[in-house]
Amino acid sequence: MVPIFLNEVKRIMPNWTGTWAGGRTYQTKDGRKAWVIRKMVKGHRYQIALDSETERQALAQLALFEQDPASYKTPSQQRAEARRQAQEADEKVRLEAEARRRQDEHEAAYLDAASVARFLEHIKDRTPKYKKDTRYYLSAWADALQGRDLRKVEPREVLRLLAQWNTAEQKRIAALKAFCSFLVKKGLLDPAQDPSRTLTVPASRPEKALREKGYTMATIETLYRALNDQGSRDVLLLHAKLGLHESEVQRIAAGEGKLVLVPGHPVISGTVKFVHKSGRVHTLSLDAQALAAAQRLQTHGAPTPDQVRHRLRLACEAHGLPRVKVGELRHSFVAWSLEAGEAVTLSGNGVPLALVASVLGHTSTVTTKKFYDVSKVPSMIKLPLNLEHPEDPQGIKSAA
Structure with a gap:
């Protein structure tokens, strides 16, 4: 039987049919008998329509009511409360899951x-x-x-x-x-x-690792003469004469390598200075030809590495040369330096850095170079490498 609450009882105005231990009874529209608790407890008036089907059930509910009138609920009210709490719990779980999903989505890491x-x-x-x-x-x-x-x-x-x-x-x-x-x-x-x-x-x-790397100076000289593009010749020249990384050549062209003239020296015409991400300063001395090539690259820009590779490949194929990769010219530079290189200093004198490190008691030249070498124009390795092309411009700029 559906319970009728206090306000409902007042609104419906039941036709009272009798009394019982807990209050009064009335007859529903479908002819069933209903029990209503009507009590005054500690100044509070209670009127609660029970959903009991027999007087025995009503008396049992009355006993529960008398234990704690303020908290009493009929069985149907208890079921409704349980459903409400279950719904609230489900909603709480849903909201927490949604919050976790949103948080998880916020913290997600994607490769996009x-x-x-x-x-x-x-x-x-x-x-x-x-x-x-x-x-x-x-x-x-x-x-x-x-x-x-x-x-x-x-x-x-x-x-x-x-x-x-x-x-x-x-x-x-x-x-x-x-x-x-x-x-x-x-x-x-x-x-x-x-x-x-x-x-x-x-x-x-x-x-x-075991494959032989590097090229003969004759191969590079022939390749240089075969290249028709000035920018590619300048890139090849800097790789061959200085043993630079590809990134360093690109940095020179981008203006990130500072060029400084060294006037009056028969071999060293200038320097180029790089500042690496670590803060380490790397300075190289340049002869007139290398300085002029660096100046041209800074003025006109350098071809892309892919363009250089393509032009070198075509020139090598056209003249029957082995495939030349600029990345391996660094190995050639080391081999040429050891076999035929000549150390050139600004004054014409000076001793190797390794000897200075030994005298200072350093176990490595790294410490000597980093903390003690304040020379502005470092030693240069001069190679017997003749890179010539009839279309090469002559001379260097007066300021860099």
Whole structure:
């Protein structure tokens, strides 16, 4: 039987039919007998329609009422209260789950266009080729991961994804680890949830390490004469004469390598100074030809590394030369210096840095160079390398 509460009793104005121990009774519209508790307890008037079906049940409810009138509820009220509490509990669980979902979504780490753009900005000082390759490999990883939250990707899954590619394993792993390391440093990814945490970048293949690197001076001289592009000749010259990294040549062209003239010396015509990200200053002495090439690159800009590689490849093929890679000219520079190089100093005198370090008791020239070498014009290695082309401009600028 549906209970009738106090206000309902007043509104319906039941037709009272009798009394009982707890109050009064009335007859419902469908002819059933209903019991109503009507009591005055400690100044409070109670009128509660019971949902009992017999007087015995009503008396049992009366006993419960008398134990604690203020807290008493009929069985139907208790069931309604239980349903309400259950609904509230369900709603609380739902809201907490939604809050966790939103928090989880907020903390999620994705390999997407926005995060890759931030990472590329972070490595903006790296070489264009490195950034281009990294963007390519991260794009491939993004396609493979299909928008998954990196925190929920297990290392074993990364290994399975890696197995789908047959090439560039080392670069693919290095790109992913560098990206995840960036997220960890920015507090966007917990190290324990880094999907690349168990991956190791494979060492260079032994056959590559054992392969003979470098070229003869005659090969580079022939290649220089065969190049029709002045910018490519200037890039080749700086690699060959100074043993520079590709990034250092690009920095010279971008104006990040400061050129300073050294007047009056028969061999050393200037210097170029780099300031590395670590703060370390690296200065090299240049002869007139290298200084002029550096000045031209700063004035007109350098061809891209891809353009240089393409032009070198075409020239080598056209003249039957072995394939020349500018990255390996650094090895050639070392070999040429050891075999035929001549040390040139500003004064014509001076001793090697290693001897100075030995006299000072330094176990390495690193300390001597870093803390004690204040020379503005360092020694230069002069090579018997004749790089000539009929279209090369002559002379250097009077100011750099």
